[in-house]
Amino acid sequence: MPTEETRTHESTTVRAQTRPDTPKTRGAGPRAWTTRLLVAGIVLAALNLRPAITSLGALLEEVRDGFGMSGSVAGLLTSVPPLCFAVFGVTAPRLARRFGTGAVVCAGMAAIATGLLVRPFTGGTAGFLTATALALMGIAVSNVLMPVVVKRHFPDRVGAMTGLYSMALALGTAAAAAVTVPLTDAVGGDWRSGLALWAALAVAAVLPWLPFVRERDAAPAERAPGERARGEAPGRAEASAAPAAAPALRITRSRTAWALAVFFGLQATVAYITMGWMPQIFRDAGVPADTAGLLLAVIMVMGVPLAFVIPRLAARLPHQGPIVLVVGASGLAGYAGLYFAPAAGAWAWVLLLGIANCAFPLALTLVGMRAGTGAGVAQLSAFAQSAGYLISIPGPLLVGVLYQHSGGWGLPIALMAGLMVPQTIVGVLAGRARTVEEEAAH
Numbered sequence: 001m002p003t004e005e006t007r008t009h010e011s012t013t014v015r016a017q018t019r020p021d022t023p024k025t026r027g028a029g030p031r032a033w034t035t036r037l038l039v040a041g042i043v044l045a046a047l048n049l050r051p052a053i054t055s056l057g058a059l060l061e062e063v064r065d066g067f068g069m070s071g072s073v074a075g076l077l078t079s080v081p082p083l084c085f086a087v088f089g090v091t092a093p094r095l096a097r098r099f100g101t102g103a104v105v106c107a108g109m110a111a112i113a114t115g116l117l118v119r120p121f122t123g124g125t126a127g128f129l130t131a132t133a134l135a136l137m138g139i140a141v142s143n144v145l146m147p148v149v150v151k152r153h154f155p156d157r158v159g160a161m162t163g164l165y166s167m168a169l170a171l172g173t174a175a176a177a178a179v180t181v182p183l184t185d186a187v188g189g190d191w192r193s194g195l196a197l198w199a200a201l202a203v204a205a206v207l208p209w210l211p212f213v214r215e216r217d218a219a220p221a222e223r224a225p226g227e228r229a230r231g232e233a234p235g236r237a238e239a240s241a242a243p244a245a246a247p248a249l250r251i252t253r254s255r256t257a258w259a260l261a262v263f264f265g266l267q268a269t270v271a272y273i274t275m276g277w278m279p280q281i282f283r284d285a286g287v288p289a290d291t292a293g294l295l296l297a298v299i300m301v302m303g304v305p306l307a308f309v310i311p312r313l314a315a316r317l318p319h320q321g322p323i324v325l326v327v328g329a330s331g332l333a334g335y336a337g338l339y340f341a342p343a344a345g346a347w348a349w350v351l352l353l354g355i356a357n358c359a360f361p362l363a364l365t366l367v368g369m370r371a372g373t374g375a376g377v378a379q380l381s382a383f384a385q386s387a388g389y390l391i392s393i394p395g396p397l398l399v400g401v402l403y404q405h406s407g408g409w410g411l412p413i414a415l416m417a418g419l420m421v422p423q424t425i426v427g428v429l430a431g432r433a434r435t436v437e438e439e440a441a442h
Contacts, residue, residue: 034211038153041208042161045105045142046168048112048205051176051198052135053081053275054300058180058293060280062191067125075400078276079393080129082268084136085143086389092144093378101145101152102212108145109209111138113202120192138202140389144381147367151377158368159315163308166361170303172201173275178297181290251379254439256370259429260363261384263324265391266423267359270331270416272396274299274357281409285342295350302354307361314365320431323362328424331356335417339410359423363388372435380436395419 056063056077064074095104115135122128150161176198184194251257278299282292314320334352337345367384371377399412406412 035153037208037211038149039164041105041205041212042146042149042165043168044201044205044208045109045146046165047172047175048109048202049139049142049169050173050275050300051201052112052116052132052139053272054173054176054296055180055195055198056132057275057277057279057296058177058289059184059191059194060276061283061289063128063195066191067128069125070404073125073400075397075403077129077132078272078396078400080132081136081139081272082389082392082396084133085140085268086386086393088137088140089144089389090382090386092141093148093382095141096145096148096378100213100215101149102209102215105142105145105149106206106209106213108138108140108142109202109205111135113199113206116202117196117199120195135202144378144385147364147381148374148378151368151374155374159312159365162361162365162368163311166307166311166364167304170300170307170361174297174300174304177275177279177293177300181293250440251383251436254436256430256432256434256439257380257383257436258387259426260366260370260380261387262391262426263359263366263423263430264363264384264388266388266419266426267363268388268392269395270419270423271357271360272392273399273412273416274353276396277399277403277412281338281342281413282346284409285346287343287346295346298347298350299354299357302351303358303361306355306358310358310361311365314362315369318433320362320366320369321428324359324424324427324431327356327359327362328420328427331420331423332417335413335420339413339417342409356420359427362427366430370430370434370436372437376435376437 060074060078063069063077069077092104099107112135115131115133115138119128119131119135122131146165147162150158150165154161180194180198183197184191187193187197275296278296279289279292282295283289287295310323314323317323330352334349334356337349337352342349363384367381368377371380395415399415402411402415403409
């Protein structure tokens with residue numbers, strides 16, 4: 001039966017991944033310093049996956065004035081992140097097979113550093129968008145490969161490591177939102193210098209990945225279907241390789257994969273609207289620029305403790321639907337408050353929206369839980385993120401158009417609140433206890 005063969009292959013793959021002498025764990029597992037370096041690399045990479053976006057959100061008004069952008073063009077600028085994530089994220093598994101996961105992540109960090117350093121000084125909107133796209137390309141491939149790195153090197157600690165990674169991502173997001181304006185003031189009020197400073201953090205993230213650049217042995221998460229890792233014994237695992245590889249190639253036949261992709265896309269839509277426009281919403285309500293950036297930082301910093309708790313809690317539950325419901329209800333309450341009293345209750349609304357923003361670490365956790373093998377995680381991560389980011393592209397642009405033509409934030413906020421309903425529905429579906437390999441096999 002196909003399901004029995006799939007379970008046999010998954011069991012064999014898990015044993016191969018957790019054996020001390022598995023290829024790829026031989027340079028990382030036995031040596032404590034290598035493991036610590038890898039953890040440091042994961043944390044530093046995660047810290048760099050959002051400052052390119054939230055630092056821009058904090059200074060969006062200054063950037064618009066500097067380049068003479070309209071609200072619609074600014075909306076296009078806030079739509080660039082999901083567009084780049086969708087276009088470049090899908091290439092990550094192929095690049096990892098060709099050059100190695102460590103090399104691709106290292107190159108991604110270098111691309112982030114270069115893009116952040118160059119973009120404020122390009123002299124025009126087109127150059128600014130191009131340099132931003134370069135940085136986002138590095139973020140896109142790293143976004144997809146981080147769950148693969150966690151599943152591959154820490155197969156027995158997926159929840160804990162995903163929590164650590166998500167917590168670092170939230171911390172980097174919040175820090176960029178909170179301190180970009182003060183940093184800009186500290187360097188003389190020049191928004192160009194204030195944006196360029198974040199390149200230093202990306203340069204620091206390149207360093208711990210350098211020792212992993214030459215690692216090109218194919219691991220289970222990166223092997224082509226039917227390819228056996230060096231040193232892996234032939235036999236039953238090899239015999240079942242072909243049947244097990246087929247579901248990964250037919251991941252679009254999995255309802256769970258589609259539910260997770262839509263969930264990822266809707267939460268990304270709300271997240272990038274929040275990161276790109278939330279400070280402007282508060283500024284238009286009469287909140288000072290530095291306080292508006294701090295309010296965005298609170299939304300993001302809520303993810304620091306929650307991003308550590310939610311993945312661990314999700315890993316212990318047979319069904320993650322209850323967490324999805326709490327996240328959705330918090331978002332609806334936060335947007336309702338933002339609609340009726342944006343300035344008066346600002347601190348309460350950002351706390352609620354901070355809980356809603358934790359749909360992202362939950363989505364990452366579901367990627368690791370809804371696939372039974374490293375190869376499945378790579379396929380599901382690439383599919384869910386690429387399809388999800390495609391779904392999220394119109395959102396920030398639509399907000400800019402609605403804001404410009406309606407003359408206020410009522411319609412954009414109503415749009416953000418409305419998105420929470422389908423997000424909750426598909427999130428509950430994605431939280432069911434099943435794997436994409438099982439569904440694809442049938």
